Amino acid sequence: MGKTIVDIAKIANVSKSTVSRYLNNGYVSKEAQERIKQAIESENYEQNSFGRMLKLNRSFAIALCVPMISHPFFAKITEEIENCAYEFGYKLLVTDSDNNRAREEEFIRMVYKNQVDGIIFITHNKYECFDSSLPIVTIDRLFGDNVPCITSDNYNATYNAIKYLFEKGCHNIGFIGGRPLVNSEVLERYHAYLDACKDFGLQTYVSYGDFRHGEEYTHSNEFLHKYTNLDAVFATSDTFGFTIYRVATEMKYPQQLKIITYDGCMSDWIQNPAFTTIRQDLKSMAFKVVDTLIKRINKKQVESKIVVPTEFIIGETT
Amino acid sequence: MGKTIVDIAKIANVSKSTVSRYLNNGYVSKEAQERIKQAIESENYEQNSFGRMLKLNRSFAIALCVPMISHPFFAKITEEIENCAYEFGYKLLVTDSDNNRAREEEFIRMVYKNQVDGIIFITHNKYECFDSSLPIVTIDRLFGDNVPCITSDNYNATYNAIKYLFEKGCHNIGFIGGRPLVNSEVLERYHAYLDACKDFGLQTYVSYGDFRHGEEYTHSNEFLHKYTNLDAVFATSDTFGFTIYRVATEMKYPQQLKIITYDGCMSDWIQNPAFTTIRQDLKSMAFKVVDTLIKRINKKQVESKIVVPTEFIIGETT
DNA sequence: GTGAAAGCGCTAACAC
DNA sequence: GTGTTAGCGCTTTCAC
Numbered sequence: 001m002g003k004t005i006v007d008i009a010k011i012a013n014v015s016k017s018t019v020s021r022y023l024n025n026g027y028v029s030k031e032a033q034e035r036i037k038q039a040i041e042s043e044n045y046e047q048n049s050f051g052r053m054l055k056l057n058r059s060f061a062i063a064l065c066v067p068m069i070s071h072p073f074f075a076k077i078t079e080e081i082e083n084c085a086y087e088f089g090y091k092l093l094v095t096d097s098d099n100n101r102a103r104e105e106e107f108i109r110m111v112y113k114n115q116v117d118g119i120i121f122i123t124h125n126k127y128e129c130f131d132s133s134l135p136i137v138t139i140d141r142l143f144g145d146n147v148p149c150i151t152s153d154n155y156n157a158t159y160n161a162i163k164y165l166f167e168k169g170c171h172n173i174g175f176i177g178g179r180p181l182v183n184s185e186v187l188e189r190y191h192a193y194l195d196a197c198k199d200f201g202l203q204t205y206v207s208y209g210d211f212r213h214g215e216e217y218t219h220s221n222e223f224l225h226k227y228t229n230l231d232a233v234f235a236t237s238d239t240f241g242f243t244i245y246r247v248a249t250e251m252k253y254p255q256q257l258k259i260i261t262y263d264g265c266m267s268d269w270i271q272n273p274a275f276t277t278i279r280q281d282l283k284s285m286a287f288k289v290v291d292t293l294i295k296r297i298n299k300k301q302v303e304s305k306i307v308v309p310t311e312f313i314i315g316e317t318t
Numbered sequence: 319m320g321k322t323i324v325d326i327a328k329i330a331n332v333s334k335s336t337v338s339r340y341l342n343n344g345y346v347s348k349e350a351q352e353r354i355k356q357a358i359e360s361e362n363y364e365q366n367s368f369g370r371m372l373k374l375n376r377s378f379a380i381a382l383c384v385p386m387i388s389h390p391f392f393a394k395i396t397e398e399i400e401n402c403a404y405e406f407g408y409k410l411l412v413t414d415s416d417n418n419r420a421r422e423e424e425f426i427r428m429v430y431k432n433q434v435d436g437i438i439f440i441t442h443n444k445y446e447c448f449d450s451s452l453p454i455v456t457i458d459r460l461f462g463d464n465v466p467c468i469t470s471d472n473y474n475a476t477y478n479a480i481k482y483l484f485e486k487g488c489h490n491i492g493f494i495g496g497r498p499l500v501n502s503e504v505l506e507r508y509h510a511y512l513d514a515c516k517d518f519g520l521q522t523y524v525s526y527g528d529f530r531h532g533e534e535y536t537h538s539n540e541f542l543h544k545y546t547n548l549d550a551v552f553a554t555s556d557t558f559g560f561t562i563y564r565v566a567t568e569m570k571y572p573q574q575l576k577i578i579t580y581d582g583c584m585s586d587w588i589q590n591p592a593f594t595t596i597r598q599d600l601k602s603m604a605f606k607v608v609d610t611l612i613k614r615i616n617k618k619q620v621e622s623k624i625v626v627p628t629e630f631i632i633g634e635t636t
Numbered sequence: 637g638t639g640a641a642a643g644c645g646c647t648a649a650c651a652c
Numbered sequence: 653g654t655g656t657t658a659g660c661g662c663t664t665t666c667a668c
Binding site: 004005006016017020021023024026047048049050051052053054055056 | 644645646647648
């Protein structure tokens with residue numbers, strides 16, 4: 001067993017409260033400080049966090065739940081969130097729910113069980129509103145005013161992308177993606193597409209359903225075979241954009257097909273081709289998420305929705 | 319504040335020890351069991367883990383440190399490890415070290431500080447041998463006998479891949495990848511390449527240095543411009559394989575270039591083209607890692623090295 | 637089978 | 653500025 005605060009107190013010739021004060025930036029005399037510091041070093045003392053957690057009733061850990069860590073978008077957001085949490089002095093626990101409701105529910109219970117101080121919950125499943133006192137934050141998902149949501153500028157970014165295609169001369173612009181079955185900011189991408197097409201007098205071509213990760217190829221294939229007159233496709237994710245590109249190549253699609261994707265995080269790994277993409281600023285989003293959550297944990301006021309700007313990156317696919 | 323074991327005890331008309339026994343599968347009479355069960359349900363009681371952790375001096379959490387979560391390989395292995403840890407009843411804490419030594423050192427201190435019961439450490443940095451009593455396990459990396467290492471069949475898989483290319487008629491086979499600066503099982507890929515070339519009487523073409531993630535394109539570009547007579551390239555990772563493919567396409571490489579990659583985890587997302595790849599069985603590797611770590615935590619004997627077989631998948635690039 | 641009691645390591649009144 | 657003390661919620665001897 002490791003040394004405790006009492007061992008240090010004995011060696012430094014002070015009481016354990018003084019050591020505790022020293023550790024917690026309380027007022028301690030210069031001399032005591034010095035003796036405690038030496039004792040800690042000589043004994044190689046490490047504060048035992050279990051005692052601290054019990055006393056303070058906090059773990060200084062937050063938990064993140066995503067449907068699939070290995071998905072490029074979630075992998076990247078996990079990375080950014082971990083970096084932020086670390087900066088704030090919090091550890092990060094991760095859960096891969098695999099879209100599984102039971103795992104998500106157990107995840108939520110963690111905060112009740114006090115294993116973590118708060119949670120970041122990203123899910124495709126439907127849930128009733130949460131207990132508003134629960135420190136919980138989400139991305140893209142609208143649970144209601146008591147669950148702060150961090151999202152990107154879905155509507156405007158998509159509208160402008162369609163406008164860009166239109167101005168480039170496209171008149172048959174398709175839309176493909178997985179449709180959230182729940183109230184999600186991501187739906188704005190679809191609304192923006194419809195509005196833009198209406199505004200520019202374009203016909204709409206849509207494949208938007210309850211698709212699962214991994215089914216992108218099948219749906220892309222069906223889509224391009226169903227509509228063979230497209231000159232552009234807007235894909236709601238990199239993964240859909242990539243499969244659209246592949247299918248178009250394979251089937252020697254009649255026209256040169258322009259492609260725009262949303263997300264832009266796969267570009268870190270694949271630049272072949274370099275996609276034109278609406279890149280989400282995941283670093284800023286992660287910061288907002290963690291910052292909001294910690295404010296929530298500390299019972300501070302927070303905004304119920306924060307929109308982070310996106311960046312339009314022109315690649316080789318338009 | 320939530321209910322405690324004492325509240326339940328009062329309602330169920332037993333002592334708190336009996337409730338504790340009930341919770342920990344101790345012997346409790348049928349009648350007491352029933353009353354306790356009801357009390358727990360009616361009060362919506364959740365066991366407070368901080369008290370438990372303090373008493374047992376365990377957190378039932380393990381931590382994983384990777385150089386970069388968003389890298390497809392690490393994202394996938396993180397996912398598999400999280401799934402396994404969950405099955406074993408452990409939570410998973412993740413740390414993205416960004417290859418940063420200071421963060422890695424702080425990570426290791428976590429287990430000393432008792433915040434986690436054990437750690438899985440994946441690093442490119444050099445470290446002295448660890449305290450052998452520390453519950454630590456690694457992937458691919460050889461720290462010495464006291465740090466169990468889970469790895470794939472690097473040597474044989476690579477040797478057979480080169481053999482496959484040779485039998486397909488390739489005589490100028492290149493090798494590109496990031497060279498570990500430390501004692502790593504991954505070096506076996508290089509040794510196998512050299513041995514195979516020697517055995518088959520082939521000249522070697524190598525680009526193998528201390529490359530960073532993100533520099534793949536630059537090195538691939540240099541490599542293919544330096545050697546323009548290759549008919550095949552073996553890449554030590556998917557990411558290198560992809561950039562080699564891109565460069566070859568861009569520069570209209572003189573010959574049809576066959577490509578084989580190691581890892582195979584990017585194929586989940588990109589099948590354009592479908593790469594011929596040596597696919598690591600990350601599910602099995604993750605299981606071995608977690609299983610070994612938990613055995614270690616429970617002071618059981620473990621093997622110091624476990625080799626998991628790979629699968630050779632023939633795609634469109636050979 | 638059950639209860640009383642000690643104690644895990646820590647923090648924070650409170651009194652001095 | 654410092655020490656004494658109580659207690660966070662839990663598990664686990666030890667008696668009975």
